[in-house]
Amino acid sequence: MKNSNRAIHMAREINAPIEAVWKALTEAGELERWFPRRARVKDGKIALSWGSGVDWEMEIEEQQENKYLRLGYNEDHYKMVSNVPRRLAVEFFLEAKEGKTLLRIVHAGFGGESNWDEIYDGVRRGWDTESLSLQHYLEHHAGKDRLVALAQIKTKQSLQEAWNLLTREGITVQGDRYVYTTPLGGRYEGTLVYLNPPQDLCGTLLQLNNAMFRLTAERFTPGADVTIWAWIGAYGVPAEDVKAEEGRWQQQLNELFG
Incomplete structure (x- = not known):
């Protein structure tokens, strides 16, 4: 044991x-x-x-x-x-x-x-x-409040199947830099923080004032559906921009897994 x-x-x-x-x-x-x-x-x-x-x-x-x-x-x-x-x-x-x-x-x-x-x-x-x-x-960003964009959905697909859909447009890594093309063609780039397929991508977002981006596929208990999270923690960015990014991610997840 x-x-x-x-x-x-x-x-x-x-x-x-x-x-x-x-x-x-x-x-x-x-x-x-x-x-x-x-x-x-x-x-x-x-x-x-x-x-x-x-x-x-x-x-x-x-x-x-x-x-x-x-x-x-x-x-x-x-x-x-x-x-x-x-x-x-x-x-x-x-x-x-x-x-x-x-x-x-x-x-x-x-x-x-x-x-x-x-x-x-x-x-x-x-x-x-x-x-x-x-x-x-x-x-x-010490001392600055954070705004969060969070989109999520559950799927009965396996972790690998879900990851293949989430990354179907590609991730490229050169040194500590990454470029991720989202499922609907958006482009994210910045410093790669953590990459652990088929479950985790974490990096900074240059276009959102050095925000933190996380894409996660998770199964919490044996036999449960896979939960997919797209999470952005942004600082010094207009609230409407963060909300708009949340909406775009929810649309992408709904189209892929809804």
Whole structure:
């Protein structure tokens, strides 16, 4: 059997003071600038929401300012895949390094059974991209509010079939630069942040003031439909431009999978 208490380990060096990273992890307004769409920090709890029923509520179990934060939770995840109660927890370790911050993330408590595989892998990949989103925010847009464009749809196609449709017009990568032609012929280009076919494309968007773009195909539980997300987090861009991009993506997803 696999490890009965699997853990995810992630490290990211961020070119920002340790105080800024701490605030980004613990203050609701700062969390909304890189992580969820809505956040609430109150009465020893942190509640995060991405919309469409994707919500986390975690208890602050321990914190040492600018050093360490531990958040614990249970029913949010284990009931998706198991009737056996489990206490999951995510820990953040911060270390100052010559004006930069080394952030380590440890997310533990996942079961070893196969029915945990998809949620474990989704959270692992999620921290890959979310930690990069935090880094991007603090290094390029610190102190600025974020506007989010989010389009999504479910499909019974396999991950590979969905990915083939999403990328049918092509992705080209040269060094750290990418060009992605969207299914309806739009052109995205910028710095490639993360590419993990057939599930993840993450990069910056030059045409939207160095926004962060994520395209994800996800299956949350065994046998579930694949959920496709197109997500843009933009800073200093007119709200109508972000809304228009959201509409274009929803149209593309509806035409491909609706």
